[in-house]
Amino acid sequence: MPNIKLPDGKQIKFDKPISGFDICNKISKSLSKNALIMSVNGEPKDLFFNIKKDSSVKIFTAKDPEGLDTIRHDTAHILAMAVQELFPGTQVTIGPVIQDGFYYDFSRKEPFTQEDLDKIEKKMREIVDRDEKTRREVWERKKAIDHFKKNGEIYKSEIIKSIPENEEVSLYFHGEWHDLCRGPHLPSTGKIGKYFKLMKVSGAYWRGDSKNEMLQRIYGTSWASQKELDDYLKRIEEAEKRDHRKLGKEMDLFHFREESPGSVFWHEKGWTLFQKLIDYMRLRQKRAGYKEINTPEILDRSLWEKSGHWEKFGEHMYTSTTPDEKIFAVKPMNCPGCVQVFNQGLKSYRDLPLKMSEFGKVHRYEPSGALHGLMRVRAFTQDDAHIFCTEDQITSESLSVTNLILDIYKELGFSDVILKYSDRPDVRVGDDEIWDKSESALLEAVKATKLEYSVNKGEGAFYGPKIEFVLRDAIGRDWQCGTLQVDLNLPERLGASYVDKDGSKKVPVMLHRALFGSLERFIGILIENYAGKFPFWISPLQVVVIPVSDEFDKYAKEITSKINSSGINCQVDLKNHNLNYKIREHSLSKVPILLICGKKEVDSNSVTIRRLDSNKQENMKLNKFLEKYTALNKASSN
RNA sequence: GCCCUUGUAGCUCAGCUGGUAGAGCAAUUGAUUUGUAAUCAAUAGGUCCGCGGUUCGAGUCCGUGCGGGGGCACCA
Numbered sequence: 001m002p003n004i005k006l007p008d009g010k011q012i013k014f015d016k017p018i019s020g021f022d023i024c025n026k027i028s029k030s031l032s033k034n035a036l037i038m039s040v041n042g043e044p045k046d047l048f049f050n051i052k053k054d055s056s057v058k059i060f061t062a063k064d065p066e067g068l069d070t071i072r073h074d075t076a077h078i079l080a081m082a083v084q085e086l087f088p089g090t091q092v093t094i095g096p097v098i099q100d101g102f103y104y105d106f107s108r109k110e111p112f113t114q115e116d117l118d119k120i121e122k123k124m125r126e127i128v129d130r131d132e133k134t135r136r137e138v139w140e141r142k143k144a145i146d147h148f149k150k151n152g153e154i155y156k157s158e159i160i161k162s163i164p165e166n167e168e169v170s171l172y173f174h175g176e177w178h179d180l181c182r183g184p185h186l187p188s189t190g191k192i193g194k195y196f197k198l199m200k201v202s203g204a205y206w207r208g209d210s211k212n213e214m215l216q217r218i219y220g221t222s223w224a225s226q227k228e229l230d231d232y233l234k235r236i237e238e239a240e241k242r243d244h245r246k247l248g249k250e251m252d253l254f255h256f257r258e259e260s261p262g263s264v265f266w267h268e269k270g271w272t273l274f275q276k277l278i279d280y281m282r283l284r285q286k287r288a289g290y291k292e293i294n295t296p297e298i299l300d301r302s303l304w305e306k307s308g309h310w311e312k313f314g315e316h317m318y319t320s321t322t323p324d325e326k327i328f329a330v331k332p333m334n335c336p337g338c339v340q341v342f343n344q345g346l347k348s349y350r351d352l353p354l355k356m357s358e359f360g361k362v363h364r365y366e367p368s369g370a371l372h373g374l375m376r377v378r379a380f381t382q383d384d385a386h387i388f389c390t391e392d393q394i395t396s397e398s399l400s401v402t403n404l405i406l407d408i409y410k411e412l413g414f415s416d417v418i419l420k421y422s423d424r425p426d427v428r429v430g431d432d433e434i435w436d437k438s439e440s441a442l443l444e445a446v447k448a449t450k451l452e453y454s455v456n457k458g459e460g461a462f463y464g465p466k467i468e469f470v471l472r473d474a475i476g477r478d479w480q481c482g483t484l485q486v487d488l489n490l491p492e493r494l495g496a497s498y499v500d501k502d503g504s505k506k507v508p509v510m511l512h513r514a515l516f517g518s519l520e521r522f523i524g525i526l527i528e529n530y531a532g533k534f535p536f537w538i539s540p541l542q543v544v545v546i547p548v549s550d551e552f553d554k555y556a557k558e559i560t561s562k563i564n565s566s567g568i569n570c571q572v573d574l575k576n577h578n579l580n581y582k583i584r585e586h587s588l589s590k591v592p593i594l595l596i597c598g599k600k601e602v603d604s605n606s607v608t609i610r611r612l613d614s615n616k617q618e619n620m621k622l623n624k625f626l627e628k629y630t631a632l633n634k635a636s637s638n
Numbered sequence: 639g640c641c642c643u644u645g646u647a648g649c650u651c652a653g654c655u656g657g658u659a660g661a662g663c664a665a666u667u668g669a670u671u672u673g674u675a676a677u678c679a680a681u682a683g684g685u686c687c688g689c690g691g692u693u694c695g696a697g698u699c700c701g702u703g704c705g706g707g708g709g710c711a712c713c714a
Contacts, residue, residue, distance in 0.1 A: 202709030203641025584675035
């Protein structure tokens with residue numbers, strides 16, 4: 001005679017075993033209508049599950065994340081159902097819920113076309129209309145395997161084999177159609193609603209392994225209401241508008257071309273942006289005690305063999321054979337070169353910590369399918385630095401690195417940052433004592449930031465633990481950028497040493513650190529974060545002067561030259577177009593400040609300011625303008 | 639690298655079932671002299687991604703290579 005405890009503390013006594021439906025009926029009519037699944041003592045269950053013992057029960061509707069997830073899960077199921085109705089012989093595999101939706105992987109010879117997707121979606125709506133009741137059966141493992149095998153569902157039988165022995169094998173039925181599933185599911189197909197949409201088809205390896213067969217994955221999205229679906233589609237549209245590849249073209253920042261896939265052709269404006277970031281970082285790093293160096297882009301194979309890169313990452317390295325048959329590699333990383341700078345000359349403990357920064361351009365032969373605009377390229381510039389220090393200095397150096405990184409992110413508009421800390425993997429170099437030391441140093445630095453962080457057990461590099469910095473952009477997307485890694489391996493491999501107090505030679509610890517990781521990628525992130533509308537000080541073209549008519553060209557040219565002399569990037573637009581046209585053109589290319597000048601301005605030696613996305617006008621004496629905007633023309637910390 | 643998809647003027651795109659290319663914007667020239675998001679007109683502009691094939695004939699069909707896009711795998 002179960003006694004049911006509800007989340008609000010209320011208890012209901014029943015005189016016989018009951019289902020979720022019974023409980024809902026007891027509570028309210030609307031709940032009976034809206035209930036999707038429930039949890040019994042924390043375990044997710046179907047509403048038709050029979051509760052025999054005293055339990056705490058929670059009912060979920062579409063308003064709960066658990067409810068929405070189940071809607072998505074069920075949408076994936078009816079996707080599979082629709083596919084098998086339309087395309088008999090297609091094998092189903094897995095169909096999990098993912099962020100904002102779900103996918104289902106199928107095995108079928110012929111590829112699904114866009115028309116197929118439309119057909120499938122229509123069929124799914126039919127299935128919802130049929131409102132078929134959900135039925136759950138638990139099968140004996142062997143029987144289930146044989147059953148799916150007999151039906152040609154090889155993948156399903158594989159999945160059953162991998163279910164742990166102590167778990168039951170459950171099948172969910174909708175009419176004749178059934179699928180292996182842990183559940184829970186909605187009581188009937190009608191409960192799904194019709195706020196779903198199939199988004200795209202793509203390939204995906206069975207069990208995520210590139211050695212396996214490639215399946216066809218259909219992605220979909222599913223929501224509890226039309227409004228949520230519309231909002232989601234709108235969100236995607238907004239993200240597309242910010243696409244850095246699109247904006248890069250529109251704003252004339254850079255382009256790509258066939259002759260060098262994955263390498264950027266920077267245009268003047270894009271390169272100005274690039275240089276501005278470097279200038280800013282130089283300033284900050286100099287202040288933080290870094291010494292900037294530069295090392296060769298092409299280095300003899302022997303160095304890469306010594307560093308271990310040749311063996312581990314050889315297939316991703318560009319190499320070059322000289323006319324006299326020597327093999328050189330284009331650097332995929334800056335560290336070996338930097339260690340060689342350290343190695344030149346004798347170093348004393350008094351030199352430590354020695355912080356060497358390098359804006360090094362590296363080349364990596366990335367798989368063609370990985371390339372993506374500026375986000376994933378084959379040639380990029382790292383804002384790299386290597387800190388050589390003693391074991392005792394790891395903590396303080398880590399703290400100063402995290403401070404610098406977070407401060408610079410903030411200045412560039414990213415204050416929402418989370419950290420990922422990774423500790424020792426099973427296969428590693430170095431003794432445990434030094435691992436203990438480096439791990440606690442990094443963890444201390446992580447904690448000192450007071451930011452949210454995750455611990456990734458065993459995810460560190462074989463040569464040391466690491467922190468990764470993930471920043472969240474204006475539309476909530478996460479980008480992993482910065483990194484701080486302890487390296488207990490490379491200095492030794494390349495024979496780095498310093499003379500300690502007692503006159504003995506010691507191997508220094510090396511910290512690798514990068515803030516943006518790749519300047520190219522970071523610019524991509526900046527573009528998308530700001531939707532191309534950069535803050536004044538970063539903007540590559542900051543001011544455009546527009547004379548009202550060619551009568552005022554002379555004045556416009558004069559003030560343009562004065563503004564440029566003050567260090568602000570300014571252009572004058574003397575083209576034979578009217579004012580409206582020019583305002584539109586420069587607004588679309590996202591110039592932050594337009595200065596309009598006509599008779600009024602010439603007479604009073606002033607400018608009229610029009611800011612991007614505002615049609616307010618502000619008149620100001622030229623001197624005042626220069627004063628105000630030179631002050632704005634740098635990061636606030638400078 | 640793998641699966642799907644795609645490649646036409648500087649840009650965005652049209653071109654039905656094969657009959658040797660078209661628009662808008664941009665560019666150039668001329669007119670207009672403009673006060674806050676597109677002034678008007680004329681002109682010029684294309685090995686329809688490359689290579690091969692089918693065909694009397696290919697932007698269109700087939701094969702192949704390269705590039706782009708969406709995923710998967712990869713990301714020191």
